[in-house]
Amino acid sequence: MTDWGHYLSHMRANAPLIQNITNYVAMNVMANALLASGASPAMLHAEEEAGEFAALASALTINIGTLSTDWVRGMIVAAESANENDTPWVLDPVAAGATAFRRETSSALLALKPSVIRGNASEILAVCGEMTKGKGADSADSVTEAEAGARALAASTGGIVAVTGPQDLITDGTRAYRVDNGHAMMPLVTALGCTLNGVIASFIVGKPHLEATTAAIAYYGLAGQLAAETTSAPGSFATAFIDALYTITPDQLSDAARIQES
Ligand SMILES: Nc1ncnc2c1ncn2[C@@H]1O[C@H](COP(=O)(O)OP(=O)(O)OP(=O)(O)O)[C@@H](O)[C@H]1O
Numbered sequence: 001m002t003d004w005g006h007y008l009s010h011m012r013a014n015a016p017l018i019q020n021i022t023n024y025v026a027m028n029v030m031a032n033a034l035l036a037s038g039a040s041p042a043m044l045h046a047e048e049e050a051g052e053f054a055a056l057a058s059a060l061t062i063n064i065g066t067l068s069t070d071w072v073r074g075m076i077v078a079a080e081s082a083n084e085n086d087t088p089w090v091l092d093p094v095a096a097g098a099t100a101f102r103r104e105t106s107s108a109l110l111a112l113k114p115s116v117i118r119g120n121a122s123e124i125l126a127v128c129g130e131m132t133k134g135k136g137a138d139s140a141d142s143v144t145e146a147e148a149g150a151r152a153l154a155a156s157t158g159g160i161v162a163v164t165g166p167q168d169l170i171t172d173g174t175r176a177y178r179v180d181n182g183h184a185m186m187p188l189v190t191a192l193g194c195t196l197n198g199v200i201a202s203f204i205v206g207k208p209h210l211e212a213t214t215a216a217i218a219y220y221g222l223a224g225q226l227a228a229e230t231t232s233a234p235g236s237f238a239t240a241f242i243d244a245l246y247t248i249t250p251d252q253l254s255d256a257a258r259i260q261e262s
């Protein structure tokens with residue numbers, strides 16, 4: 001049986017340096033969540049340094065939430081540098097279907113073959129070129145509706161695709177895991193999906209990407225469950241959530257991970 005808690009202890013033992021090119025909404029909560037989890041965040045995106053820094057980082061995340069042309073240049077050089085240095089990187093195609101600029105940017109980044117693509121169901125459907133009800137950063141489609149697309153996308157990029165929502169699906173195109181951790185309060189706090197990308201990045205360093213992504217999502221969902229035990233509204237939930245990322249032990253994760261392979 002898989003020891004899911006081991007992925008958390010491995011991450012904490014190494015405290016990986018995670019470079020994040022993320023949106024303005026997510027930056028602060030993401031940096032705090034990474035620190036609470038046990039990783040070391042760096043938020044930088046300028047074209048002049050993003051590639052140089054990606055050569056030093058243990059992993060990279062790229063999120064297209066608040067795009068501009070200058071940032072896209074920084075994203076491309078960072079992803080290219082990560083690939084040259086065998087550094088794993090995670091792509092979040094936020095609101096990928098909403099505008100031509102987002103579609104073009106997601107296509108350019110997908111061509112660079114992210115190690116993991118993580119999005120909600122509407123975003124994964126948009127990246128697959130399929131019809132989606134989603135218009136902005138929130139999902140309007142179910143994880144089940146995105147499953148076939150997620151498997152095909154993973155097969156075509158050679159990476160992992162993670163579709164998050166009430167139940168999460170993580171696939172390499174052939175195998176898949178489903179995670180039933182999490183809490184309905186999580187989508188009421190902005191940027192918790194974006195923040196998850198950094199936690200996934202920290203878990204996949206030096207580990208098999210399919211299982212490490214799954215463990216990261218279970219850990220993150222468990223933090224949501226524990227936060228909901230102490231609060232019942234989104235503002236205090238956000239704080240309790242960061243605290244739970246800090247207090248969860250590897251044994252607790254092993255006991256409470258709700259993961260099935262299918
Ligand atoms: N209804 C739900 N019940 C349980 N967990 C949920 C639910 N919705 C989302 N989650 C969890 O919330 C986390 C973020 O996933 P979500 O799909 O909401 O990301 P997102 O839409 O990209 O978020 P954002 O764009 O605001 O950053 C994941 O860990 C997911 O499992």
Ligand SMILES: Cc1ncsc1CCO
Nearest residue numbers: 023025065066094137191
């Ligand atoms: C609300 C929002 N808008 C652009 S990025 C972002 C954070 C959640 O994806």
Ligand SMILES: [Mg+2]
Nearest residue numbers: 094137193194
């Ligand atoms: Mg999102």
